[in-house]
Structures are given as structure tokens and as C-alpha cells.
Amino acid sequence: MMWEPELPRPLPACILQEVFSTAPIYDLILCDLSPRTLVWLSRTCRRAHEAVTHFTRRAYNINRHLSRYFPDPLAFRSLQARTGLVISGSNALQFLDRSFYPESDLDLYAHPGHVYEALEWLESVGYKFQPESWQQQDWHDEVSADWDGTARRVDRHGEMMINHEPNMEYSDVVGVYTFTRSVAMDTETVVLKVQIIATKCNPIQTITQFHSTCVMNIITFNAAYSFYPVATFEERMAIQIPGSNQLDAVAKYVQRGWRVYAVFGPEHAARPQLFLLDEKRWVGDRHCWSIPLDTTGVTPRPQLSISSEHFSWDPSIENGWIMECGGYSTATHVPKIRTHLVMITIFRYNYSYPDAKLAQAIRDWSLSQGQLNHTQLTRQNWIWFDAEIPRFRGVWSSHGQKCTNYRRR
Template sequence: MSQVPVKHTNRRQPRLAHECAVGELFGRAPIYDAIFSCISPHTLVRIGRCCRAAYAASKDFSHRAYNIHRHLSRYLSEPLNFRSLQARTGTLIAGSNALQFLDRTFYPKSDMDLYVHPGHVREVLDYLVEREGYRFKPDSTQPQDYREIVSDEWDGTQIRDETPEDDELLLYYQIRGVESVLTIEKRGPDGLLKIQIIACETSPFDAIINFHSTCVMNFIAFDAAYSLYPVATFEKRDTLSVWRARPLHDLTVVIKYGERGFAWISTLPAGTSPQNSAFYPFTDRTVGDRYTWKLPLDTRGVALRPQINPSSSIFQCDPVIYNGWALERVQHGMGTVYKTIKSSVFRYNYTTTNYKLNFKIWLFAIEQGFLSRILLDNNLLDKKSWPWCVDTIVAYAL
């Protein structure tokens, strides 16, 4: 009895064809560049998880799309040296420049804003003027020489009292926590280049978290770029207004960011919870938490901050990560709330929402500062050897 021949079906054929198609798609940079350039950062990550080819393609695209040196080269001839300056001073790039970098876009006629810690403003200005060829452009209230405004001497051992909010200053600069704004300019290949150095009263983060709305709460440190509200900003294209004590609302900001593709939200409706909002309201936040988009940057060649003195700790990363805040209802809108940690025991100032641990740090700072000041007053300690405490103590309070 003859057997009926069995027909063998190649079940792998459709799969192999699919893999070949994927390989063709994600194996050629011109093709996947055109696709990836049109999608959001979150979608880019999700596609990269599909298969090995997609992962390799997304990594290659991201490496080129988020090239920090290429981004900075529009304003700076030596991006690597500038990033070393950032590492040394804790200077942050914020505002629309950071938004453009993370959004992979370009706003014509935009400038670059640098937010600088107290005690580092002169160093940053000198670098940009002497190394990068910028010139100081004073406003009507400023002298011609920025050295008359910013001293090269800063005494971090002085007691740091809480500074009452200056309504006139807030109205002028439109950002809480800003001490002064200094503008420098130079001619570039494509026209005039402008950098604004924002001298902060307490810290760059304190100023950034009080921006007009959430879509510009992004910043670039020497080692990473951060977005505090990435889903709302890059996925939903929404920006939430942050309340500030000003008599008039600046409609030019609303119009400008509307033209850039963002829908302006004045406040959150009643009943909004952290679970149903991309703004994560009523939640204690910290920089780098699970709601933050942190984009690590290549730090090869960046000169890290040297130890201030033998009694002080070494900063391994930018101190911005030791800050916390929350988005709460303030007056008739939403606002960022936090408590400021200000003490001469720490080199920098910080923010936190943990009031209990903040009080413990305050007690520690009083005792440590009192001891150091006694040694200083009795000539048993000089200011150059002032023992800055380990700033990572602050991280425990967040």
C-alpha cells in the first residue's frame, strides 16, 4: 500500500520575510533617520525594544540626534572645555535651548540661557569673554564693565539668611530666584549669537522650577540632560502654567510657545490626581525620579570638579540631583512648592519637600556651622580650608 506523500509547509517563511523587511528598514540609516526624526522620544525608546535591529538603529540615531557637542557648537567653539566649566561650577543650560536639545528641534533667533550658582558667575563670564570672544552688552541700568557688577571674590562662609522676595525684582526678571541677568553677544557665521548669564539668588534649580510653565522645566548639566515633565512636554505637547506673584500675565509667552506647538493649560481641573495627569501633581518629586527623563551624556574628556580643599568632599555628579519639589494648588492656579536648604555648611543651596528631614539638616547645619565659625574667628581655620560638608547628606532628606 503506497503512502500518500506529506506536504511540508515552511512555517518560517513568513517570519523570515518579516525579519528581512525589518532588517532592510532598520539596517539603513537614511531610512530609519527619516522615521525616527518624526517621532517622540518615548516612541523612539519603544521601537528600540522591538528587536535587535530596531534597538541598534535607535541607539545609532540617538547617539547622533543627542550629540551635545554639536548642539553647543552653535554658541561655543570649544564645547568640551565649556562642559568642564559646567562640571567645575554646576552651571546649567536651561530655557528654550534645553527644550530644543531634548525635542530635537531648532528655534530661529533663540539665545542660550546659563543658570549659575552664587560664587561662580564671574568665573563663567570670564571664560565666555576671554575664551569664546563674547562681549558684555549691558542694559540701561548696568555699567559697561561686568566686573563692576560681579566680583571675583565670594565668601561662602557667611551665614545665609532667607532672602525675602523682592516684588520689583520678580516683576523685572519674571522669574523667582534670579539676582541679575547679564547678556553677552558675538557675531557668528549665521548672525548674532546671544548668551544670557542668570545669576541665581540661591541655586539654578530654584530659578528653573519657577519658570512660566512646565514645558521649559528642562536643563542640561555637564553629565546629563533632564526633563521634569517629559510626558506632558514631548508626548502630549502640553504646558501647564505655574503661578507667580505678578499683577499681569505675559501673553507673549503664551503666544510664543503656542506657535512652537504647545497647548497652554492655565490650571488643572478639580479631581485631578497623580494617576491621571502627566504633570504628577500633589506628589513629592526629586530630580531623577521615575517621572523624570534623564538623558546621560558622554563625559569622556570632561574634566571633573577638583576637590575644593582636603576637608571637603568631591562632587562626582552635578549637585542638581539633590533637589526636590512638588506641584500644588497655589491661589487660583498651580505652583511649585518646596523648602530651601541654605547653609554655609554646604557649598550649594538646595530645595526639598521633606520638611521633617529638612529640620534635622537645619539642626545639623547650625551645630556644624557654629563649630567651624568658632575655629575661623579664633584663627584656627582659614577661609580657604573651610570644611564643606558632604553635600550628599542632602540627598537623604529628599
């Protein structure tokens, strides 16, 4: 009779309880688990749920994460709340991945009309402007503090009316402003680099046109979001988005461990949850990985004007997109990110939607309201109607095309 090894006995419950009651012990275990595994573990028992909750709170401490760049992270996050400034690129990826790239910088994406304030704030905390060869030595000569949100934003053909030349790497970018600051860390001096990216429409429209899906992650003042979390953090894969000239950036993420596809393959067809083709997506939807952030000490967004309804949410969460697959053969099944823009003067911010009919319904409603604004009001007493945006979505999701008969609830 062949000898059969004895199966390992399960650990006594008291030992498991002790492990998940001692932070120094369970931290060593949890730090190597993927986000999805952490979620699964948290559902096994009450003690594991408490351990994962406490670990997550420490692992995703945004104030500690930002303290590398800013001596007062809460002041920066208050700037985010006030302006809708969004962190993306490698920094957001590092935060969600619990990793660290010493050579990486901090990329901040700004809405039109908030670029001046963001640049001015950076200078106030010790950062110095580092112009490129084609830029003015003083950024004040390029960026105006007097943004007129009441002026027409698109022409009759739907093209964005921007005076600046677009960035050649990303067509949705107006300009990139680089700032540096030297700080002493441990026994060496480190040069920190922060870039303000001025967007044509809004940060989400720009981010969804990135070179690949692994960097489609953002941090707002009150939450962090990953748009494709299963592909990015579980499978370590990404789809390259055509149209970007950032081939060197793609190579950089390949070196960091991501498997990048130029076209969709059999695995993507077999596992549609990876990239959710032809599904209308929204920032913070059920397919996103969303991490609420502690906002204690963060100054909320002020009211836009005395007659405008106040809203406290970040403008990014009211944006969406849809990934489509183009081509007629497996060799040309390339991804395409499609959005429909709402750039109307009665809204302080621009929005991008995955649904053309919803975008058109909002534009139609805005015609009459815009006529009232432009004939009866001045810039000083303008009424902004951004608070209506989530209501449109709510009515549309409930009644579909009846949204054209929209009435305020």
C-alpha cells in the same frame, strides 16, 4: 456578498532587519517619532533596540548642539562641571525636542559665587557684554570675584540675604547678563546671544518657578533632564505657573505649538501622570526623562578644599520640588510649586527640597557642624560638606524621620 479588501500582509522579518540595520533608512523613520515612541520601539526586538540606541546617540549629541555657540564645546562643558552651570530655557527644550528656533538665545543659570567665572569665560571666547540701560557698562563693576560662601545666607526669618535688587520678572533671579558674538555661518553673519542668569538660591529653584512647565528642562555637564516629559513632548501641553510676569513668553510657546492651561482641567484629573500633583519630585527621578551625555574630554569637578570630601555629581541632581493644587473650585485649581530651602554655610551650594522634614533634619544636623566651622576654621581652610547631601536623602528614604538620628555611613 459584499467584497472585503484583503488585509495587508506583515513585512517579512528579513526586510525589517535590513531596515533597522541601515542608518540612512531608519534615521528617516526615527526622526519623526516622539521620545516615548522611540522607547516603545526599542523594546520590540534586539535590532530595533540597537537602531534606536545608535540614532539616539547621534540625535542627542551635545557637543554638536553646543558647537553653534562655542568653538570648543568640551571647554564649556568643563566649565559646567566645575561650576554647576545649567542650560535651560528654549535651548534645552530644542535639544530634547530635536528642533531648532533660529531666533532663540542660550540661557545659562549660575549658582551664587560662580557668576564671575562664567562671565569671564564668555569674554575669553569672544563674547561681548551688552548691558541694559540700568546696568554698568563694565560687568566687573557689578559682579565681584570675591564670593564669601562662609557668610550668613538667610536672616533669622529665613529670607535670603542678597545685596542686589531681585529681577522683577523672576523673584529668584539676582541679575541677567547678556553677551553677543558675531559669527559667519554659511553665507551670512549671525549674532549669537548668550545670557548668564545669576540665581539667588540655585538654578533648579529658579527653573521650577518658570512661567510654564514646558520649559522646565535642563542640561548639565553630564546629562539632560525634562521634568514633565509626558505633558511636554507627548501631549504638547503645559501648565502656567502663577507669579511670573512673562506672559509674552507664554504666548511664544503657544505659537510654537504648546497648549497652555491656566488652571487644571478634567483631563489632568483623569491623567495624573501628566503633572504628578502632590508627588515629591527630584531632578532625575523616575518621572523625569533623563539622557546621559558622553563626558569624554570633559574635565571633572575639582576638590572644593583640601579637607573637603570630593564629589563628582552635579549639584542640580540633589534638588527637588512638589507641585500642589490651590483653590476651592474648578475655576481656581491653579498650580503652585513648593520647595524648602537649605542655604547653610557648611555647604558650598544651596539646595531646595520637596520635603520640609528632610530640609529641617539637614538644618538641625548643620547647627553643630556649623558651630565647629565658624569657631575653629577660616575661609582658607573651610570644610564643605556637600558630599553628605545624597547620604541624607538615602537615609531619609530608608528610615523616614529617623534621619534626625543621622550617622555617616
